[in-house]
Amino acid sequence: MRIPIQSVTPECGHAEICGWVHEVRDLGGLAFFLIRDRTGIIQVTIPKKKAPEAVLAAAKAVSRESVVRVTGTVKAIDKAPGGRELVPEIFEIVSLAETPLPLDVSEKVPVELDTRLDARFLDVRRPRVAAVFEIRSAALHAINQYFHHEGFTNITTPKIVAAATEGGTELFPIAYFDKEAFLNQSPQLYKQMMMAAGCEKVYEIGPIFRAEEHNTTKHLNEATSIDIEVSFADHLEVMRILEDLIVRVYGYVNGTCSSQLANLEITNFPLPKAPFPRLPYGEAIEIAKKTIEDPIRYGDDISPAAERAIGAEMGGHYFIVDWPSEIRPYYAMQYENDPSICKAFDLMHPRMELSSGAQREHRYDRLVHQISRKGLNPGSFEFYLRPFRYGMPPHAGWGLGAERLVMTMLGLSNVREAVLFPRDMHRLVP
Incomplete structure (x- = not known):
């Protein structure tokens, strides 16, 4: 045997x-x-x-x-x-394997990433590459364990939808019989609807699709999102859950993946500690102004150069909080004493954004107003808005990118290394 x-x-x-x-x-x-x-x-x-x-x-x-x-x-x-x-x-x-091989599995001969992805079935035979996906599997196992232990319900939401989550043009249209449909950008609307269903704590790990014309080392057009939504919680509570989850995942990988980390030559695996610093958006902009040449002003989104500058200042994982309402989605709840700022946050790694979340606006009239303020038609969101008329609890949540989590955890140079068969602007096969 x-x-x-x-x-x-x-x-x-x-x-x-x-x-x-x-x-x-x-x-x-x-x-x-x-x-x-x-x-x-x-x-x-x-x-x-x-x-x-x-x-x-x-x-x-x-x-x-x-x-x-x-x-x-x-x-x-x-x-x-x-x-x-x-x-x-x-x-x-x-x-019997044919010769010559498309790439050197023994890793003695360097090979470009595109060549590796073209022959991914061979590439993953390499111990260093296999280690990435064994660690990714361990990380997702730890995430599922964490949510199960914390009393979350695992849900599955549609990936074919009739309306955009946040509006805009970053959508993949598809032919759906005689109707207009799109691949879903996020489970956002559906996980909020589950708060009206009384589920209280839900999570999903599944694909999301964004038609962004980015050709960078940190963008994918199909990615895996780890999403939660929690009733009777504010943004502070779900931030605590997020940082706790990150600490648990790193700890689990450190404790169970020693041989895989050795294959990746990672001898000093970082172990983040909670709580992570909370950096107000306004202060983040001031840090960026001091260290980058590109002009950046309050109310701008944070550019990659600004992200790097702020990350260098902060050192480890941190949150950017209290974002201007104008640059966050319509469902983010605004502060009562200053509606120009909302209860939104991003979890940042020194290299890039990992997660985005907020306390949601659960009051029907205010939500309709905020949708209109963004130049969107509330009528297009009737299926989403209807539950808000029949008893919607306060709630908050976030989405975390699985590939970016693995990429930053292992110090990978390209997010495509953290997904088996990446989909980007130029790659549709294998």
């Missing part, structure tokens, strides 16, 4: 493994193969004078990245990976 390579030890005595041929070395009288599966790498050593003819024939015919099944004796050897080697009695080629 096949056992994972990580579990093969000299104490096994005899073992059967299956995996990919990672490297081949022929030293005359000895042939060495490194065989890899998702758990690790083992050295297979073939002494040519003693090996069975069938083993020698297979070893001669096999190519790198072929799938093999090897059965033999496990011996201790200090110089081999993991301190053991497998001397085969059976060496079977299960699936």
Whole structure:
């Protein structure tokens, strides 16, 4: 019976493994193969004078990245990976790989990101790349665990919708029989509707689609959003949940992904501590004014250059709070004593924005007024507005980008490295 390579030890005595041929070395009288599966790498050593003819024939015919099944004796050897080697009695080629390979899986030859994405099935065989997605999986597991423990209900909202979440032109139109429809920008409207349903605490992890013509290292046109909405909560409460979640996720990855972090050569994994600093928008603008040449004024959105400047000043995770109402969505609640400012926030990493949220306006008349003030037609949002007429509790929530979370956690240079099959302005396949 096949056992994972990580579990093969000299104490096994005899073992059967299956995996990919990672490297081949022929030293005359000895042939060495490194065989890899998702758990690790083992050295297979073939002494040519003693090996069975069938083993020698297979070893001669096999190519790198072929799938093999090897059965033999496990011996201790200090110089081999993991301190053991497998001397085969059976060496079977299960699936022969063509040559040359589209990219070097052993990572000895540098390769451009576009080449990697074109052959993603090979790219993810590389231990360093596989580590990213194992850590991403662990992070999402920790997120699901956290919300389950905190009493949240997991929901699934439509990705084909009739109206934009926030208006604007950043929408992918689709043919939906005889109707106009779009791919959803966010579960925002639907998770708010669930507050009227009495669910009180909901979360969703799912795709969002934005037709933004950005070709940068931090933008995707299809991304994974982690969203929550909480009844009887204000913006301060959901900010506390968000920072608590970030701390838990980092801690979980640190405690369970040591081998993956080692594959990424991360020896000093950061562990953020809550509470994160709260930086008012006005103060953030003043920091940016002092350190960047681009003109930036109160009421402007924060540019990438301003983000970097403010992040350098702040050092770790932080919130930008108290945003001007004019540049935030219609559903953000305004302060009673100063309607020009709203109860919105962004969670920032020194490199970029990770999350955006707010306390929502739950009062029907004020919400209709704010939709109109943004130049939108309230009639287009009737399906969304209707629940607000029948008992909508105060509520707040946020959306967190999964790819940006993984990117900043692991220090990746491009957000496309944090998603298996990225969709951007130029990439529709594979």
